[in-house]
Amino acid sequence: MQPTIGVDVGGTKIAGGVVDAEGKILHRHQVPTDANDPDAIVASIVDVTKECVAAVGDAVAVGVGAAALVDSDEGVVLWAPNLAYKDLPLRALLSKQVSLPVIVDNDANVAAVAEAVYGAGRGAKHQVMVTVGTGIGSGLVLDGHLYRGRHGLGGELGHMILVPGGDLCACGNHGCWEAVASGRAIGRLARQRIEGGAGADVLAAAGGDIEAITGELVGEAAVSGSPFARDVVAEIGRLLGIGLANIVNIFDPELIVVGGGAAAGTGELLLAPAREAMKAHIVGEAYRTAVRVVPAALGNDAGVVGAAVLARELAPA
Amino acid sequence: MQPTIGVDVGGTKIAGGVVDAEGKILHRHQVPTDANDPDAIVASIVDVTKECVAAVGDAVAVGVGAAALVDSDEGVVLWAPNLAYKDLPLRALLSKQVSLPVIVDNDANVAAVAEAVYGAGRGAKHQVMVTVGTGIGSGLVLDGHLYRGRHGLGGELGHMILVPGGDLCACGNHGCWEAVASGRAIGRLARQRIEGGAGADVLAAAGGDIEAITGELVGEAAVSGSPFARDVVAEIGRLLGIGLANIVNIFDPELIVVGGGAAAGTGELLLAPAREAMKAHIVGEAYRTAVRVVPAALGNDAGVVGAAVLARELAPA
Numbered sequence: 001m002q003p004t005i006g007v008d009v010g011g012t013k014i015a016g017g018v019v020d021a022e023g024k025i026l027h028r029h030q031v032p033t034d035a036n037d038p039d040a041i042v043a044s045i046v047d048v049t050k051e052c053v054a055a056v057g058d059a060v061a062v063g064v065g066a067a068a069l070v071d072s073d074e075g076v077v078l079w080a081p082n083l084a085y086k087d088l089p090l091r092a093l094l095s096k097q098v099s100l101p102v103i104v105d106n107d108a109n110v111a112a113v114a115e116a117v118y119g120a121g122r123g124a125k126h127q128v129m130v131t132v133g134t135g136i137g138s139g140l141v142l143d144g145h146l147y148r149g150r151h152g153l154g155g156e157l158g159h160m161i162l163v164p165g166g167d168l169c170a171c172g173n174h175g176c177w178e179a180v181a182s183g184r185a186i187g188r189l190a191r192q193r194i195e196g197g198a199g200a201d202v203l204a205a206a207g208g209d210i211e212a213i214t215g216e217l218v219g220e221a222a223v224s225g226s227p228f229a230r231d232v233v234a235e236i237g238r239l240l241g242i243g244l245a246n247i248v249n250i251f252d253p254e255l256i257v258v259g260g261g262a263a264a265g266t267g268e269l270l271l272a273p274a275r276e277a278m279k280a281h282i283v284g285e286a287y288r289t290a291v292r293v294v295p296a297a298l299g300n301d302a303g304v305v306g307a308a309v310l311a312r313e314l315a316p317a
Numbered sequence: 318m319q320p321t322i323g324v325d326v327g328g329t330k331i332a333g334g335v336v337d338a339e340g341k342i343l344h345r346h347q348v349p350t351d352a353n354d355p356d357a358i359v360a361s362i363v364d365v366t367k368e369c370v371a372a373v374g375d376a377v378a379v380g381v382g383a384a385a386l387v388d389s390d391e392g393v394v395l396w397a398p399n400l401a402y403k404d405l406p407l408r409a410l411l412s413k414q415v416s417l418p419v420i421v422d423n424d425a426n427v428a429a430v431a432e433a434v435y436g437a438g439r440g441a442k443h444q445v446m447v448t449v450g451t452g453i454g455s456g457l458v459l460d461g462h463l464y465r466g467r468h469g470l471g472g473e474l475g476h477m478i479l480v481p482g483g484d485l486c487a488c489g490n491h492g493c494w495e496a497v498a499s500g501r502a503i504g505r506l507a508r509q510r511i512e513g514g515a516g517a518d519v520l521a522a523a524g525g526d527i528e529a530i531t532g533e534l535v536g537e538a539a540v541s542g543s544p545f546a547r548d549v550v551a552e553i554g555r556l557l558g559i560g561l562a563n564i565v566n567i568f569d570p571e572l573i574v575v576g577g578g579a580a581a582g583t584g585e586l587l588l589a590p591a592r593e594a595m596k597a598h599i600v601g602e603a604y605r606t607a608v609r610v611v612p613a614a615l616g617n618d619a620g621v622v623g624a625a626v627l628a629r630e631l632a633p634a
Contacts, residue, residue, distance in 0.1 A: 069601045078604050123591035126467050147459060149569025150443050150607050160563040164480060164556070171600045223610050239481070246477040250567065252466025283476035283488045284386045287395050 002060045003053045004311035005100075007045060008107065008303025009066040011035055011134075015302075016048035018056040019308035023118040025301060027055040038085040045090070046097045053098055062102045063108030063311030064090060065303045067137075072105045072152040075180060081135075081170040101314035105148075107131075107303055109155060111296070112139025113146055113255045114306030121298035122306050124255040125235075128247050129296070130157065132240065132270070134215070135170060136178040142251070158182070162243055181239040183215030183262030190218045192233045199228040219265040230275035234273040241277025248282045248291055259296025271295065319377045321628035322369045322417075324362060325424065325620025326383040328352055328400060328451075333365035334618075335373040336625035341429035341434040342618060343551040344372040354600070355402040362407070363414045370415055379419045380628030381407060382427030382620045384454075389422045398452075398487040422465075424448075424620055426472060428613070429456025430463055431623030432574045436614035441572040445564050446613070447474065448577035449557065449587070452487060453495040457528040459568070463627075479560055500532030500579030507535045507549045516545040536582040550583050551590040558594025565599045565608055567608070576613030588612070 001021035002230030008015045015030040028041065034040040038313035049062055066081035075091020095102040112129035115121040121129070125144050131137040140147040148154050159171055166175030167188065176303040191213050191281050202221045206212040221229035245257055263270060275293050279285055298305060318338035325332045325357050332347040346368040351357040366379055385397035392408020412419040427444035432438040438446070442461050448454040453475030457464040465471050476488055477493035483492030484505065496502065508530050519538045523529040538546035561573055580587060592610050596602055615622060 069604065071604065079601060105573055126471075142459065142464060143462075145460075147568075150571040151569055151605050153566065153605060154443075154569035156566040156569075156600050159557050159566045160477075161479065161598050162481065164559055173598055175599065177602075179540035242478050243480055247477045249473040250471065251464075252468055252473075254467040281478050281490055283473050283490065283493075284396060284470055287386065287388065287469060290467050 001312065002058050002315060003056055003227055004308040004315060005049060005059050005062045006110070006304040006306065006308030006311065007017045007049055007062065008307060009033070009041070009045060009064060010303070011067055011106065014041070014044045014048050015304055016052045017304035017308065018059055019051050019305055021170065023305055023309070025304060027052060029055070033083070034085050037252060038088060041083065041085055042088065042090070042093060046094060049094060049098050054101070060100065060316060061311040061314035062094065062098060063307030063309070064094065064102065064104045065107040065307040066104065067107045068089070069153055070104055070106045072103065072148055074115040075104045077104065097224065100287050103310050105307070105310055106137070106139070106155070108137030109146055109148070110306030110310055111137070111259060111302040112141055112306070113309050114298050114302040115259070115296055116141045118305060118307050119302065120257045126251060127255040127257060128251055128253050128255040129257045129259065130244070130247070132182055132258060132263040133260035134183050136182050137260070140251070157243070157247065160243065160246065162239065177243040181217070181243055182238055186215035186218050186232060186236045186238070186262065187213055189236060190229065192227070193232065201226050202229055204289045206294055215262055216265060219262060222266055222269050230269055233269045237270040237273035239278040240270065241274035242281050243275055244278040244293060245281030248278065248288060252288065254292070255288045256291070256293045257296050258293060263295065264299065267295070318629065319632060320373055321625040321632060322376045322379045323427070323621040323623065323625030324366055324379065325383045325427070326350070326358070326362060326381060327424065327620070327625060328384055331358070331361045331365050332621055333369045334621035334625065335369050335376055336622055338379065340622055340626070342621060344369060346372070346469060350400070353401050355405060358402055359405070359407070359510050360624065361409060363411060365610035366411060366415050370417070377417065377633060378628040378631035379411065379415060379417050380427065380624030380626070381411065381419065382424040382624040383407070384424045386470055387421055387423045389420065389465055392419065392421045394421065416563065420627050420631055422624070422627055423454070423456070423472070424461055425454030426456040426465070427623030427627055428454070428576060428619040429458055429623070431615050431619040432576070432613055433458045434626050435622060436619065437574045437611045438572055440510050443568060443570040444572040444574060445568055445570050446574045446576065447561070449499055449575060449580040450577035451500050453499050454577070457568070474560070474564065477560065477563065479498065479556065490496045494560040498553055498560055500536070502556070503532035503535050503549060504530055506553060507546065510545070516527050519546055532579055533582060536579060539583055539586050547586055548576065550586045554587040555594040557587065558591035559598050561591055561595040561610060562598030562602045565595065565605060569605065571607045571609070573608070573610045574613050575610060576619060580612065581616065584612070
């Protein structure tokens with residue numbers, strides 16, 4: 001099998017890589033994302049892809065994973081809460097520029113594919129990947145295949161309503177799982193409790209500026225041993241776990257792979273209470289003996305590798 | 318294709334039918350369910366099946382849909398909140414008694430198959446069936462196939478947690494969709510409001526006995542025009558709709574088929590507010606142009622027909 005190119009389009013960087021038949025990244029190239037300028041984003045995607053094409057002469061197809069709602073059937077990036085693009089026919093634009101077939105999908109979908117093929121999900125027929133970062137993304141691998149749904153918009157588990165009327169989400173709704181159980185939710189809960197007079201250590205770590213308290217900072221304080229920060233992370237972990245229970249009740253998977261920056265940064269401080277809350281909210285829990293919740297294995301490479309794996313379906317046989 | 322037998326095991330009756338290649342029920346037989354006696358339930362299932370076998374000589378396989386958690390790979394009825402059976406190897410027991418191959422599945426799964434093949438879901442590749450009765454059942458038809466998950470326990474959408482810490486569910490958890498948006502929830506909300514002094518008309522319809530106010534009675538009052546009852550039904554409809562939005566965000570289906578007694582008994586009084594709440598809670602709503610929420614078409618026959626359709630996979634080619 002000839003190599004394919006994977007491009008991971010995120011809010012801070014656009015990363016490309018050439019990936020071989022064993023999932024190894026042969027060559028890498030990345031540039032920062034100009035999140036407010038859709039033309040600049042497209043130009044950067046084209047540049048990164050061309051650089052990869054030039055670096056390894058025999059790449060046969062391109063996959064793009066974008067942090068956005070993506071209609072993968074049509075290859076159109078529809079909308080993203082954190083990036084300026086809207087209704088962008090990326091597949092057509094990029095394919096014309098690089099003269100290779102292109103597939104475009106959601107970043108969480110490509111990460112799920114990468115983990116299923118080369119990461120923590122190897123060998124599991126039914127698995128759900130959940131990416132806990134600033135928000136919550138997810139990808140569904142059901143009966144061994146990426147599930148996309150009717151418009152290619154399936155697997156938006158981060159926007160399942162978990163607390164009707166709850167905290168405002170970046171999508172505009174209230175009480176989405178992402179709004180109450182993501183890295184952003186960790187920061188928000190810490191700020192609320194600090195306004196109530198707790199968490200002097202975390203406030204000091206933020207230089208006394210309550211607005212500077214992010215989920216990342218709270219996660220670091222938790223890892224360093226702050227009881228206040230650990231309590232905040234555990235509380236969000238429980239809400240994360242209720243969403244995981246929903247995943248189990250809905251999909252009956254054998255595996256849930258948890259990735260993303262907030263999960264990687266807090267590890268078991270987040271995952272242990274999540275697993276406990278999950279178990280308490282599963283119907284027929286005693287019968288679902290095979291289900292496991294495991295950390296993602298591929299880290300930041302999941303986007304590039306997964307996009308390149310998806311591109312293989314476009315490669316000449 | 319030779320006929321197959323479908324058996325629908327519910328809380329009040331066990332209904333059997335012989336179903337032909339066009340989905341027509343050629344013969345029917347049913348008996349009441351003795352919900353508290355597992356041996357009697359099995360004996361009734363055997364009797365109903367034998368009666369159907371005898372009535373139409375050439376039936377080649379038997380499907381059973383049971384109101385329970387069912388491990389369909391193993392043919393074992395695991396557990397049900399409203400029926401006495403537990404860890405019952407129904408496939409083995411029944412197959413031995415009737416000398417035909419048997420498949421056992423969850424009642425909501427078989428109803429979903431029936432609607433997908435012969436009912437409201439004909440032609441839709443991705444569809445979710447939701448049965449709103451005393452509780453909420455569901456079945457998933459994804460990429461044209463019934464999705465069961467790792468242990469055959471997928472599609473328990475009724476037990477997705479929608480209101481953490483909310484009303485007690487029959488499963489023992491709190492705040493399941495079924496606990497807050499089913500026929501039982503309609504009755505509970507009406508009783509709460511009547512205790513607060515409202516709904517004199519509905520209380521009178523129940524002979525002044527607040528404990529006699531069921532979801533069914535409230536539904537009938539709503540259909541008869543009671544503004545109090547209509548308001549209760551609409552409120553539960555909105556919670557139903559938030560769960561439907563979760564289904565859309567998760568599966569991106571083209572169709573949600575809503576069946577069950579509570580839905581049939583209230584019609585658009587429940588479904589119209591449900592659709593409205595659903596639309597308000599979908600991420601990327603403008604892009605999901607194909608999604609529709611429609612009433613089930615097969616009514617009480619869905620269980621028998623769907624179980625018989627599942628049994629076809631056991632028929633000799």
